[in-house]
Amino acid sequence: MPTISTFDFYVLSDNEQFALIFFEDGSAQQVDLLGSHGIVPIATAGTFSLDVFNPPAVVQTGINNTVVACIVSPQTNASDPDDGYFIWNGVSLFQAGTVSPATEVLDGGHDYSSPPTVNLFGGVGTGAGAVASVSLGSVSLVRVTAAGSGYLPTDSAILVFSGGGQGTSAYGIGNTADGVLTAITIVSGGSGFTGVPAIVITPVGGGSGAVAHVTGISGGIVTGIQVTNGGSNYSGGVTISTTGGGGSGLLAEGVIEDGVVVSVSMFSNGTGYSSQPSIRYVSTSGSGASGVAVMLNGSISGVRFDFPSQGGSGYQTPPVVQFVGGGGPAAASITLMPFGVKGTAIESYVNRVWIANGNRILFTAPGSIVDFGNGGGAFQDNDSFQRFTYKRLKQSNGFLYLLSDSSINYISGVNTSGTPPVTTFTNLNIDPQIGCQWPSAVTVFSRSILFANTKGVFAIVGGAVQKISVPLDRMLDELNGIGLPFDVTVHGYPPSMAVTQIFSTDVFMFLVPVFNFFTKNTEILFCMWTGKRWFTASQSANIYFVNTFQANSTISAYGTDGTSLFPLFRRPSTLLKVLQSKLWLHPTIVTEKKAWGIYAIFECYDNTTLEFTVDTETGVFNVTQGTFTHVGSVGDPVIAWDRSAASAPAGKMIGFTMTSHSPNFALLQAILVAQDYSLRT
Numbered sequence: 001m002p003t004i005s006t007f008d009f010y011v012l013s014d015n016e017q018f019a020l021i022f023f024e025d026g027s028a029q030q031v032d033l034l035g036s037h038g039i040v041p042i043a044t045a046g047t048f049s050l051d052v053f054n055p056p057a058v059v060q061t062g063i064n065n066t067v068v069a070c071i072v073s074p075q076t077n078a079s080d081p082d083d084g085y086f087i088w089n090g091v092s093l094f095q096a097g098t099v100s101p102a103t104e105v106l107d108g109g110h111d112y113s114s115p116p117t118v119n120l121f122g123g124v125g126t127g128a129g130a131v132a133s134v135s136l137g138s139v140s141l142v143r144v145t146a147a148g149s150g151y152l153p154t155d156s157a158i159l160v161f162s163g164g165g166q167g168t169s170a171y172g173i174g175n176t177a178d179g180v181l182t183a184i185t186i187v188s189g190g191s192g193f194t195g196v197p198a199i200v201i202t203p204v205g206g207g208s209g210a211v212a213h214v215t216g217i218s219g220g221i222v223t224g225i226q227v228t229n230g231g232s233n234y235s236g237g238v239t240i241s242t243t244g245g246g247g248s249g250l251l252a253e254g255v256i257e258d259g260v261v262v263s264v265s266m267f268s269n270g271t272g273y274s275s276q277p278s279i280r281y282v283s284t285s286g287s288g289a290s291g292v293a294v295m296l297n298g299s300i301s302g303v304r305f306d307f308p309s310q311g312g313s314g315y316q317t318p319p320v321v322q323f324v325g326g327g328g329p330a331a332a333s334i335t336l337m338p339f340g341v342k343g344t345a346i347e348s349y350v351n352r353v354w355i356a357n358g359n360r361i362l363f364t365a366p367g368s369i370v371d372f373g374n375g376g377g378a379f380q381d382n383d384s385f386q387r388f389t390y391k392r393l394k395q396s397n398g399f400l401y402l403l404s405d406s407s408i409n410y411i412s413g414v415n416t417s418g419t420p421p422v423t424t425f426t427n428l429n430i431d432p433q434i435g436c437q438w439p440s441a442v443t444v445f446s447r448s449i450l451f452a453n454t455k456g457v458f459a460i461v462g463g464a465v466q467k468i469s470v471p472l473d474r475m476l477d478e479l480n481g482i483g484l485p486f487d488v489t490v491h492g493y494p495p496s497m498a499v500t501q502i503f504s505t506d507v508f509m510f511l512v513p514v515f516n517f518f519t520k521n522t523e524i525l526f527c528m529w530t531g532k533r534w535f536t537a538s539q540s541a542n543i544y545f546v547n548t549f550q551a552n553s554t555i556s557a558y559g560t561d562g563t564s565l566f567p568l569f570r571r572p573s574t575l576l577k578v579l580q581s582k583l584w585l586h587p588t589i590v591t592e593k594k595a596w597g598i599y600a601i602f603e604c605y606d607n608t609t610l611e612f613t614v615d616t617e618t619g620v621f622n623v624t625q626g627t628f629t630h631v632g633s634v635g636d637p638v639i640a641w642d643r644s645a646a647s648a649p650a651g652k653m654i655g656f657t658m659t660s661h662s663p664n665f666a667l668l669q670a671i672l673v674a675q676d677y678s679l680r681t
Contacts, residue, residue, distance in 0.1 A: 008058035046079035084342025098147035108138030109330035116164030123155030167272020180230035182308035189221035190249035197245025205236015277326030286315030356390035375421035572663030604632030
């Protein structure tokens, strides 16, 4: 099996909790965190980025009353280098060339006795599938069951319904033409017209079929001309003249447009329509086409155009034509996955998906996870202090934070309005000199966002950046005297962060190579922070990368050694726990003492044994009473206290060390009592 590159999580329900594991060969799989830990393949090798320092990023979001994982990948060395936006729903991987899971019921229909059959129409792709849910006789929801393949960027598709005790959907294709005469502009209306002249349309460079009629004459002057048939293939323009009507001198120009809908070819006339439905043209280009549905015995035989005003413009490919309402069957839309989207970071914020790609940010339309138009968009950061690239996007406290390599911005006040819709927001800088070094070294901790760079660990609190690792700096400085080295790796992985709960307390962990004062070696350890104090920890497995998992307000951490996934800091644990008292500078680091004792209060959730030793400048003095031992359980914890009874040797630099292999206990307080001779007069 290839080496694990990164992993993340998503949760469908209390009983459906999954890890998404990405491998260095670009493949991925889903692992059930509960039950049998079943494995489901997600993608084959080469699908995702192959760079461990630029792996895929994941955000969980909701769609169609369910949960999906949105995945963005920079596609470094991937088989498709340009299309790196994916959606995983636990069954299908949606990507460029497939439909998306984004469906919308436009009209639920009525009197359905069972769910109707759902099919897709439009585009060149195949293999996509969907199912409908019915509530109170109407289609209430459509879920995509198969992503399909082979769709092109110019394709459009709709959902069509049949059965379930109702009629069948009508649908068709709009026929477009290049070189269509759409209008005639009157430059001079001529004079002397006593009757209605005929309009003569003469092509200059080819074309035929256009027909126009005079619609108004006033005072012998032609005041209006309407095109009733646009013809086709007018490549060199037309000349306009009149015949009959008794007048002369008309000067007019023909307006020729491409991409006009000129007619609709019906693929299904449908059944069950009781009144005029509205017409919906689904296309990746063009707009403005309309028309009126032609009804015949509950079916739709075609579309009648008031040409050219209802032909629209800009249609580069034939649009799919859908009929909504009219007392007929249900109607629903489906969106194809976007092409040309990739990136290194992703986040959901104010009902949109935001993606970072280099120094560019893309965002979807409100309420959508796949539509980057219709109010979606993109912007590029031109700030001088942004330097290179965005590393991570994180939302907290109502703001979206953009963590760059050398600076930090935040976005707020997002609003979409207007026709066509335009999204506006405020993008402000909060620190022009401090940025994020590694994408995996960013995490949310309570209401703060914690991140790391070569200077240490920092917290974003509201609109300010604060360093929190000052007590940790000495330990990090042991590596090379200047903090974390720029190229620091953890067995080939970038430094990573996570949050877990230890005895109901949220604890932040930062996995980096540090100097271990107990072993006197540089080791890969967890630098742990409770929000007040730092300490170090380790696990029995060799952990090289960590991430946070949260479900039901319970936060936990997982780690990997490159081969397996491990839950971290779970109870019970028989790992060695070490607690060492602190040596104080005041009143003095040298304390001459005699007759000491150790007092401890601890809560037992299992059989508990604590070993205490007293430290001196000449070595270790063992507490003569021995160990502190008590018994409790998780359901009936016992709070115990104990004390030592030692002889009275003399020494300096008094302190103590506690060690224990007991699996489940909490040390509440430990005190060393000594008679201090050095301070006596």
